[in-house]
Amino acid sequence: MEVTLINVATSLVCIFTITWMWKALNWIWLKPKILERSLTKQGFRGQPYKVLFGDTKKIAQMVKETTSKPMEHFSNHYTPRIFPFHHQTMENYGEKSYFWNGPTPTVIITKPEEIREIMLKIYDFQKTTTPLLKRLTNGLVRLEGQKWAQERKLLNPAFHVEKLKHMVPAFHASCNEMIQEWEKMTSKTGSEELEMWSYLHNLSADAISRAAFGSSFGEGKRVFQLLREHISITVQSLQSVYIPGSRFLPTKTNIREAKIIKEMESLLIDMIQRRQKAMENGEEAKDDLLGLLLKSNLEGIQDEKNRHYVKLGMKEVIEECKTFYIAGQETTSSLLVWTLIMLSKHQDWQEQAREEILATFGHDKPNNVGLNQLKKVNMILHEVLRLYPPVFILNRKVCRDMKVGDMVLPAGVDVTLQTIFIHHSKQIWGSDANEFNPERFSHGLLKASGGDMCFFAFGWGPRICIGSNFAMMEVKMALAMILQRFSLELSPSYAHAPMIGRGTLQPQFGANLVLHRI
Numbered sequence: 001m002e003v004t005l006i007n008v009a010t011s012l013v014c015i016f017t018i019t020w021m022w023k024a025l026n027w028i029w030l031k032p033k034i035l036e037r038s039l040t041k042q043g044f045r046g047q048p049y050k051v052l053f054g055d056t057k058k059i060a061q062m063v064k065e066t067t068s069k070p071m072e073h074f075s076n077h078y079t080p081r082i083f084p085f086h087h088q089t090m091e092n093y094g095e096k097s098y099f100w101n102g103p104t105p106t107v108i109i110t111k112p113e114e115i116r117e118i119m120l121k122i123y124d125f126q127k128t129t130t131p132l133l134k135r136l137t138n139g140l141v142r143l144e145g146q147k148w149a150q151e152r153k154l155l156n157p158a159f160h161v162e163k164l165k166h167m168v169p170a171f172h173a174s175c176n177e178m179i180q181e182w183e184k185m186t187s188k189t190g191s192e193e194l195e196m197w198s199y200l201h202n203l204s205a206d207a208i209s210r211a212a213f214g215s216s217f218g219e220g221k222r223v224f225q226l227l228r229e230h231i232s233i234t235v236q237s238l239q240s241v242y243i244p245g246s247r248f249l250p251t252k253t254n255i256r257e258a259k260i261i262k263e264m265e266s267l268l269i270d271m272i273q274r275r276q277k278a279m280e281n282g283e284e285a286k287d288d289l290l291g292l293l294l295k296s297n298l299e300g301i302q303d304e305k306n307r308h309y310v311k312l313g314m315k316e317v318i319e320e321c322k323t324f325y326i327a328g329q330e331t332t333s334s335l336l337v338w339t340l341i342m343l344s345k346h347q348d349w350q351e352q353a354r355e356e357i358l359a360t361f362g363h364d365k366p367n368n369v370g371l372n373q374l375k376k377v378n379m380i381l382h383e384v385l386r387l388y389p390p391v392f393i394l395n396r397k398v399c400r401d402m403k404v405g406d407m408v409l410p411a412g413v414d415v416t417l418q419t420i421f422i423h424h425s426k427q428i429w430g431s432d433a434n435e436f437n438p439e440r441f442s443h444g445l446l447k448a449s450g451g452d453m454c455f456f457a458f459g460w461g462p463r464i465c466i467g468s469n470f471a472m473m474e475v476k477m478a479l480a481m482i483l484q485r486f487s488l489e490l491s492p493s494y495a496h497a498p499m500i501g502r503g504t505l506q507p508q509f510g511a512n513l514v515l516h517r518i
Helices: 002-041 056-066 084-093 112-120 131-136 145-159 161-185 196-238 252-280 289-299 314-345 347-361 375-387 419-423 445-449 468-485
Strands: 098-101 104-109 125-127 191-195 301-303 308-310 394-398 402-404 407-409 414-417 486-490 498-501 504-507 512-517
Touching: 002 104, 056 084, 056 098, 084 098, 084 104, 084 419, 104 112, 112 402, 112 414, 145 161, 145 289, 145 314, 161 191, 161 196, 161 468, 161 512, 191 196, 196 252, 196 289, 196 314, 196 468, 252 289, 252 314, 289 314, 314 347, 314 375, 314 468, 314 486, 314 504, 314 512, 347 375, 347 468, 347 486, 375 468, 468 486
Parallel strands: 104 414
Antiparallel strands: 098 104, 125 394, 191 512, 301 308, 394 414, 402 407, 486 512, 498 504
């Protein structure tokens, strides 16, 4: 009997080992080679597959080289700096090219009609993700299928334009604190050089805390500090090949990450439970994002298929609160800093924006109605979003064999929609594609793009960013208040160096600008 048990145990170990080895072999060699053969037959070209790492080492090496120093001259043609390998791949292999993200081939999509098709087929082309990103947030931006559709429907009321006007006072309060600090700093000389990126990063953190959590924004700021540290840990981890199971190892980083998550979720649970209790006792829901989310969740939505009302659980509400920060804070600060840099470089457009703002508000507090009527400012922001999109790339995985245009993408490959390359394309935008020219948007976005799928700074289609109006409203408020009181110019110490940081486009060496009181 004992011998039989030993034999059974030995057999099970052998089966497990062989199964594991087969899966590993398929993952790192067989599947990549099959996909490579499929793409090559269709005329796609790229570097030959290198076991496990693919092109990741070369990509990291080239980025390290191109970002080791600032650009020699101020230029909006910076794509070879942040995406040198991608740029080189398209130069060498043309439109039908791909690269290797580890063992996964990633097809570069550059045709507007193909991008449109992929963005519309949200169930066939799903967002690429890893366990590392899921640990950062598993909210709306990461969900797929029916789960995504239900949560999107639940969240939509909280981001309706009519609801956002109630958050304008929160934006004003945050901007006013920053403006008052700047006025003190310039009170004696009238001018001051500031590293603008750090101020705007803190501004957007404060604004999202106030807009999301209202009177509890102090606790919200602590959540943000923890989440920012969590983002840094995640970004560092993403720079190397992910090894399944490595997150369970008791490393110093993993232990710290676990503590961050525990404290962050504890703070959020306390805030959420206090709000829920108040609402259950008859208190009206507050007009901040958390209040609107809980109100929408309390009402729920009807699932016609299963004939019951869908609501979010505590874990899901927590994930959406985290998403408020990640999506709202990073994208807003990125858009605002590049807007100020471009207006400092192009004084004529800065003056046009100021004239429009003063004609609309004078020196009074900007209001929701007036902010929505700023045509010149809107043109400027669209041009900044074209040249410096906060989200510069969109990746999707192919879930089943799909025909797109004249190609058949096999299940298992990824596709990358290169926002930044499309936004800078001279074939689409003309010979001045790399020039700052807000005038191209004078007749609206549709006219500027010619109806093509060539502008998607906040994504497009069913999965367009739910918080895009939120971000634009906050940026308009900040820009209006800054230009009412100050003029800006580039400091001689400013070094133009766009780079990828924490998932958005940022100035690598800061944004040194000179403020002049008006």
